[in-house]
Amino acid sequence: MRYIRFVWLNLLLVVSAIIISGCSLQKPAKSTTKIQAVATTNFYGELEQAVLKDHGQVYSIIDSANVDPHEYDLTIKPTQKIKDSDLVLSNGVGYDTWVTKVTSKRHITVGEDIAHISPGANEHLWYRPDLMKKVTLKLAAEFSQIQPQHRAAFYANAKAYNQQLSQLTDLLATIKRHNQGGKVAVSEPVFDYALATMGYKVINQHFAQAIEEGTDPSYDDIAQLQADIRHHRIAFFVENTQSDAPVINQLVKLCHQYHVPVVQVTETVPAGKNYLSWMKDEFMQVRNIQKGID
Numbered sequence: 001m002r003y004i005r006f007v008w009l010n011l012l013l014v015v016s017a018i019i020i021s022g023c024s025l026q027k028p029a030k031s032t033t034k035i036q037a038v039a040t041t042n043f044y045g046e047l048e049q050a051v052l053k054d055h056g057q058v059y060s061i062i063d064s065a066n067v068d069p070h071e072y073d074l075t076i077k078p079t080q081k082i083k084d085s086d087l088v089l090s091n092g093v094g095y096d097t098w099v100t101k102v103t104s105k106r107h108i109t110v111g112e113d114i115a116h117i118s119p120g121a122n123e124h125l126w127y128r129p130d131l132m133k134k135v136t137l138k139l140a141a142e143f144s145q146i147q148p149q150h151r152a153a154f155y156a157n158a159k160a161y162n163q164q165l166s167q168l169t170d171l172l173a174t175i176k177r178h179n180q181g182g183k184v185a186v187s188e189p190v191f192d193y194a195l196a197t198m199g200y201k202v203i204n205q206h207f208a209q210a211i212e213e214g215t216d217p218s219y220d221d222i223a224q225l226q227a228d229i230r231h232h233r234i235a236f237f238v239e240n241t242q243s244d245a246p247v248i249n250q251l252v253k254l255c256h257q258y259h260v261p262v263v264q265v266t267e268t269v270p271a272g273k274n275y276l277s278w279m280k281d282e283f284m285q286v287r288n289i290q291k292g293i294d
């Protein structure tokens, strides 16, 4: 009797082990699904990818330096990507409004939701690396709501990327320390946030606004700027090389003629660069002018 009872007990253990392992086999599936993230531009897509790493896939709607985000409109593929996504990250404040034409599950804007500014403010928010650090932390929080099981990884990834961004915020601080209330002129307000952080004052805002809006700057504004260049009233001139208005080309020529340094910037990431190297190369142009090696 004893022996038989032992066999029954063993059999019971084996059966229950099968049932338990059978149940646990059905569990995983959900945790292996990758988060689908969309960004309006590739520099925001880069931030999403840095936070997600292998837990997600990123689709950047504008991924080429030849497309102007100001004048873009959605086509079929990005429309479907937005519909299928778990989260959309856009600049906001009127910059990439076209993304709101399609309803998404979750949409955060850098301007309204993170910087807490309204349309009408300068749109070129990615020229604030300090703000980009807040964007990665916000993304970590959002992705953690979608996949709570990866919360620790998202925050660790955001922190690691923010450490790299510190190279940019440190460089801006160094430039500010070596700037003695310098005045500058710009072709467009693209670089203005970086200039403000560096402590430079833009003296031709009215002119720059006209170029940004695609209208002709006034005769007086041009004459004033030409005089400022000839009399070295500016530390340097900032040229957005992605727009080629003839008036800008003439002013750049005048700068060369009068040995006024020109800082070359772009609205979107140039081919072959990422957000970090792009920003660093532009900020270094200013640092080199300060050092007298332009």
Ligand SMILES: [Zn+2]
Pocket: 070, 124, 190, 212, 267
């Ligand atoms: Zn712009």
